[in-house]
Amino acid sequence: MKTVKQMIQETDLNEAFYQAVFGIEKEGLRVKSNGQLALTDHPHEFGNRNFHPYIQTDFSESQLELISPPLASIKESYNWMAALHDVVLQTMPLDESIWPVSMPMVLPDESVIPIAKLDNKEAVKYREILTHKYGKKKQMLSGVHYNFELDDQLIVRLYECQTDYLDKSSFKSMLYLKLAKNFLRYRWLLTYLLGASPKVDDSFFTDQEIPKDYVRSIRSSHYGYVNQPEVAVSFNSIEDYVHSLQAMVEKGFLSEEKEFYSAVRLRGTNNAEKLLTEGVSYLELRGFDLNPFDPFGMSKQTIEFIHLFCLYMIWMDETATVDEIEIGEEMSLTTAIENPEQISNFQEEGLQLLKQMEEMLQATNGAKEAYNCIQEAKKQVIDPKLTVAARIISGIEEKGSYIEFSLALAKQYKKEAVEKPYNLRGFEKLEMSTQLLIMDAFQKGIQVEVLDEQDQFLKLTVGKHIEFVKNGNMTSKDTYIAPLIMENKTVTKKILGSAGFHVPAGEEYSTLAEGKAAFWRYEQKQIVVKPKSTNYGIGISIFKQLPSREDYEQAIEIAFKEDTAVLVEEYIPGTEYRFFVLDGKVPAILLRTPANVVGDGKKTIKELVDKKNEDPLRGEVKHHSPLERIELGEIEQLMLKGQGYTVESIPETDTVIYLRENSNISTGGDSIDVTDDIDESYKQAAIDMSEIIGAKVSGIDLIIPDPAISSTKEHLGYTVLEANFNPAMHMHAFVYKGKGRRLTMGILKMLFPELWEKGKLNR
Template identity: 30%
Template sequence: MNPSLHFTLPTWFNSALVAGMKRGIEKEGLRMQSNGHASKAFHPAKLGSKLTHPYITTDYSENLLELITTPKATIKDALDMLRELHVLVHRSLEYGELMWPLSMPCMLSADDSDIPLADYGTSNIGRLKTLYRSGLGVRYGRKMQTIAGLHYNLSVGDDLFNKWAKAEVCTDLQDFKNKKYLGLIRNFKRLTPLVLYLLGASPSVCGCFLTGRTHDLVPLDNAKHTYYQPNSTSLRMGKLGYTNSVQKELDIRYNDLDEYIKGLRRAIGTPFADFTDIGVDDKDGNPVQINDHILQIENEFYSPIRPKQVTQSGETPTHALQSRGIAYVEFRAIDLDPYSDIGITTATACFLEILALYCLLSESPDLLPDEEQYLADNVETVVNHGRKKGVRITTEQGEQELHEWIVRTLNEMQPIADAFDEYHEGNDYRSALALMQGKATNPNFTLSAQIESDSRRLGSTWKLGQFLAQKHQNELLGYAISNENAFNYANIAIQSFADQQQLEREETQDFYEYLRQYR
């Protein structure tokens, strides 16, 4: 992927080929008490069962909501559904609770035990989900698991792949798609610094998040209890955030699907001394983690992007990939946009789709450990110093000035933005690219700079978060959902309780026996 070579669209490409694109969004967000601390209340009953509800669940903690849209044909449809889910949440919040709008958490107590694990009921699958979260807690601490982000899931239509495969005289369509999706993933990893600079929105944290952790953050002047790294972009994606040093050594590669699956399975099957020392059960024989391996399950592998296939009942993610290939990619390196009531704007969504197509259609050589190492160094540089004038990163062409590299790369994406707008008969994609170009040339326009500036003005990042949380709640409670949709959502919530109860009624196997077999 050589930014000095001018990108051109392939001769077989035309704008109608973007028609088959589908996008879905998974958005996490902490429930916050009115006093600014993370909520200790149970998941609101009006929202249904978090085990079986298809759109509203919890992630790590009982208070960390996860809202999931279905795959949609347009960005507008995806954002509309995400907004409706937010409205349902705000209508069901009790005790003066709000939804915290930032990726890094609101106030936490010093004690990890104050962060309640999500409780999925008494079925074996529900208890296993809670046990997995217990394992994450004993391995990495519960605070890390309160960090929220947004996943943007994107699939490219078969029309595009068919035309491309025909141009390259390839007859096995799924194999062709697997190769091209992996190429997209490798290029996204190369461009992660660009994503963190443009979309990073976690330059500061509440001091309570740092309790008991070594760090090099400094107090933000005039801002109480707020710590930051000058010129940082996304602390969530750095060493303080959702990363883990154990996984750095895994060498999971994205050059071939079988190789990727084998790498993940190797990690799930390999014990790790530190986790063995914790023990799989506590002194009373109660399980505290699923196993003592590098990964308990596939989902524990943290990566800025993942290849995905829809799983069927009882199927693991790698089995789904192995049997049916890659169906879509999951972009994971995205902080919540705290200025948006739903955590993401149309401009960000448009930009991610331009970026995806650019990564897909650009040359993508194999990604090997040496390159992975300097890419990881690039991420750490941009996380901590991305807005600093003259900051440099390493590329295939050697060292480059970050902001110049971003400007050049964004300029190459112009024909893709044009193609999207030609098909959709609008200007959203070109506007989104222009917005990102402005941020590339002026770091003060970035979300991270805005958050730093507003935290200073208001007296802390917490005060900024509280102000935005209240503002978003007021806006969302004024939003109308059609009677038909409201009725459907109410039925889904009721049905989800019935589904959970049925699972629990039909459970015949003792959990410890179930877990022994699973292990």
């Protein structure tokens, strides 16, 4: 039979060879800021663990399990874990974080450690059996599971260039079985490189010998999380695997199949029996300690290295025998209890393996990153001080104790996650509103698929209910015509005006002559002359005094230079408010003020600006934060000059200095939430306008001279300037002053009302 190596090389499938699907599952204990296990409930914000695809609890109520879906690249998988950590850490109480190492903190008495409070009685019963068998403390060990699946098309292509297997399924199972066997034979190298539990507080050991010294991985050693010695499952063939696993359960050595704590499990179905008919569809690799130096427990480079390691396990000519597997298991156990700062007992084999992996890369035109990965591993095999376990030891010695070391990292990662609540790490390329929506979906357990990143296109799924969302707020709940109406200022005005809402008087003109001839309609009014479709102020003239015919005609000419249609509109002075209408309610109203600073009698304007810009909401990169930094450019300096200031002036205490005419957030303006300060009548007006337009989501801009006085049918208290079909949501979520409003959650409630029905979101 041809080897995989031969098949790949014969068919020029080099690129294909590296295609795979990855899934990461990461456990971690919730810890209080005093270093104690958090005995609080799994945060209710995470909704219902009956179906939550991403945020679960493992054995204990305090033990988070974060799960990424199968994704076709390492980068995406890592990003997903980053995002889940952001969501979890931002949602958890401020004084809770995630313990970053596999071995626990000083645990309370076993009776106090809470088993996961699940609805499913079977699941709770299983945990009780585990408690009885292993003790609760051992169940508190946490690690990373790594699901690995070869590209299906790759398997097809390989299958097609051999003749030994007559059906694709058994060919595929053969590949996975080979991978599994060789993995078990050589996984000691991963234990060496990735072992990251050299130490635990002595209180962890109750009736066991305490390791005398640091080891590479307590968790992967006989001190750790292993089945009882009676448990023996064969990887000889699929049949042997299934039957021996079933036998272990029948004999009572395992309470369920999933209690089989092997470093590799053959996967594809929830039930081993089915492997016989359906074959293996992926492998679950389970042996990995949490890497405390990565905020998400496993670095991108590690995910990459494990991938290359798996590929080599398929690539190599031999397949490990049952005996060799046993040798491999022993080698891993030996490695686990080696002193991390000492050379591996198996250094030579390790270097040999890495050399062969390198050769595989050469033969298949591997990527530069892959070479680097292997180089890095080689360095660590040569110098054990570079391994993660050894680096943890340095950390512990530096901080004084295992607990201090771990807690400091836990707190650091918590801080990093809550620092910029408007960003979802791993998804920063998306617009802020879409990031916030994904954050909320992750929190509530709504499945997310990014269909098109550039286009902000998401697929959201709850059970069989699928919804698509673009730009965070464009959904199936809105009618098609509504945004088209809002996109056209003239049409919007005509519709709102004829429905009895107060719009600025005015008309659209499509010729210069028509526009000029209409002067008589405006000569007694303050007006704005503007091109029909411009958003950047180009070609707009504002007449705050009554226009002369000459000036008016000039304004018309200017506007027609920008567009084939020109609007002349009554200019309405007064304060403008943005009403965010969502599904027949107004959950947020925002007032935007121009960029400004408030004097303190001491600082210069420049210093005041610098100070105001320190607010993390003002971000670093333009348009990637809810507020923008105030600049001191030409426009601002001119504005200061007009008021008799320079950037070096020191304004008196409480004097407000405006640096801009316009109140856009994008030019350093402030956002002030006034949702609770505006009379209900205006909210109702905005709701009514949205309904007339047929919009479920809209941003209605109203000028209101006095928001404390009710608007009535007889005395309309507002003028509506515009209705926006893609209103920004993030600016309401993080405001300069007032209460932030989480509109993205409202979008999810509109899309999946069934989720918010009584009881559905309770665990």
